[in-house]
Amino acid sequence: MDSRTVALIRTTFKAVAAEDGGSERLSSSFYSILFTDYPAIRDFFPAAMDAQRDRLVHAISYALERLEEPDQLLPFLAQLGRDHRKYGVQPAHYVAVANSLKSAMRQFSGTEMWTDEVDSAWDEALELISNAMISAADKETTPAAWAATVVERREVLRNLAVIRVQLEQPMEYAAGQYISVQVPARPRMWRYLSPANPANTNGEIEFHVRSVLGGWVSPAMVSHTAVGDQWMLGSPLGGLGVPRNTKRKMLMIGCGTGVAPLRAQIMAMAQRRVNPNVHLFVGGHHPCDLYDLQVLSQLAVVNKWLTVTPVTESDENPWWYADSGEPRPELPGLEPRMTGQIGKVVASYGPWSDRDVQIVGSPSMVQTTKFRLMAAGTQAKSIRHDPLF
Known part of the structure; x- marks a missing residue:
């Protein structure tokens, strides 16, 4: 053309x-x-x-x-x-x-x-x-859609659930991709979710789902999903991923459930013999939003090429969060938590000129973080994110 x-x-x-x-x-x-x-x-x-x-x-x-x-x-x-x-x-x-x-x-x-x-x-x-x-x-020779059965639903926060499904037949997807999902309560209303684990021969996929205020589908997923429910999944989409033989260091930035596709990639990399250094910034509004730190801690302890820095905009949890009040033990392998807007925090480290960058989160978070990094000197061609639909 x-x-x-x-x-x-x-x-x-x-x-x-x-x-x-x-x-x-x-x-x-x-x-x-x-x-x-x-x-x-x-x-x-x-x-x-x-x-x-x-x-x-x-x-x-x-x-x-x-x-x-x-x-x-x-x-x-x-x-x-x-x-x-x-x-x-x-x-x-x-x-x-x-x-x-x-x-x-x-x-x-x-x-x-x-x-x-x-x-x-x-x-x-x-x-x-x-x-x-x-x-x-x-x-294409793969199924037009995959049937999956919910085998676990775990409420992490009042508006966030970890849901694990079992596919009737395995799906080949690259860690970092996302998938359209349809639930029984909302027929013909497909929503995009990112697997939080790499593809496996058992056909198990873990999704992290946050309820969006005023949304049609996500509240039903979080509040009304039950073990045994039948979900339908479309073909994998997206281009995030870390090539197997790359020597270029990585910078990964994820907010909220945006940590899911980044975690999946890190898990996939952990199965390789050699990896470039990866610095993951995981953010949220409140400390309780950093719901996956336990898993990230375990990954960081085992994989010395991985650095994980938690970031929150507030040092306090919201009023509705039920906390025992007991001090929580420090998780090994993690950098000290920083306070501030995640894009500003990451950009304060410098231009990250030696890194390929991935950003995952809400459209506004992705755009804001991208602009801050570019203002700090990061080249636009080094920054990747999925389409902001």
Whole structure:
């Protein structure tokens, strides 16, 4: 795809999405056109569309930013294509989505901006995206979705649970990837969760789930999951991971349940003979949010290449946290806990110029931490994180 075609696509998209409320109007118009012109497609989507609308614009934006970077874009689209098999998506559905998206873009761009050249540019981009996803789905031989049985639910905090599932058949995923999950209480409402352990032949996966205030799915996962529940899991997604033969040192930064994919990678590295040095900063608002320090302590004691620094924004726990009041023993292998905003704390160490960096957490935490590191001198090309959907 040539640079002029890419420029035309990005210009029209930004002109629509950058307006006040533009992203919301675009996604609402797209789904309205899609469900009106192709009513049978409505059954593939959940009743509540709020999260789905937001995810659409983020996904489009992520793809458009990488139209000139096929090494990044095509693997991402291939993963999406494999994952979309869980919906029963067929090639005709991609045509319907492309037509509806282009109609929505044309509607908001106006006749002056939407020229024949722009129309052709969007056709080319949407065809590239659709073909990449369809091709990957057609070549895949793994299940469209994996059935899993909940075998353990452990409440860590009142809004956070560790849930372990047993797959009916093992799934091959790279430590650091994430998986879409559907629970019985919320049919057709898939949510992304990161395994906290590497793939194994027993097909056991541990998820760390925090209940999001006002969310549709996470509160049901945390509060209503019971042993014996049947979950459905989609194909693995994401590009985080540490190459086996890398010599480059690592900086890992995770907040809350963002520690899960980082812990999975460290566990996978622990099975290797040689590893580069890894410095993990694990953060939370309160000391009780550092719920996984026991496991991280054990990993740090056994693996001398691993340094773990806990960080909290407050030194006090929240009023609702039930604490015995007894002093807790210091966990071996951990650096002293630091107080402050995690991005600011990490950036205070310097530019980390000798490190590859991974950041996992909420979209706001990832962006803030990334900006602070770049301001401290860290190169943007050294920083990785998953799409902020």
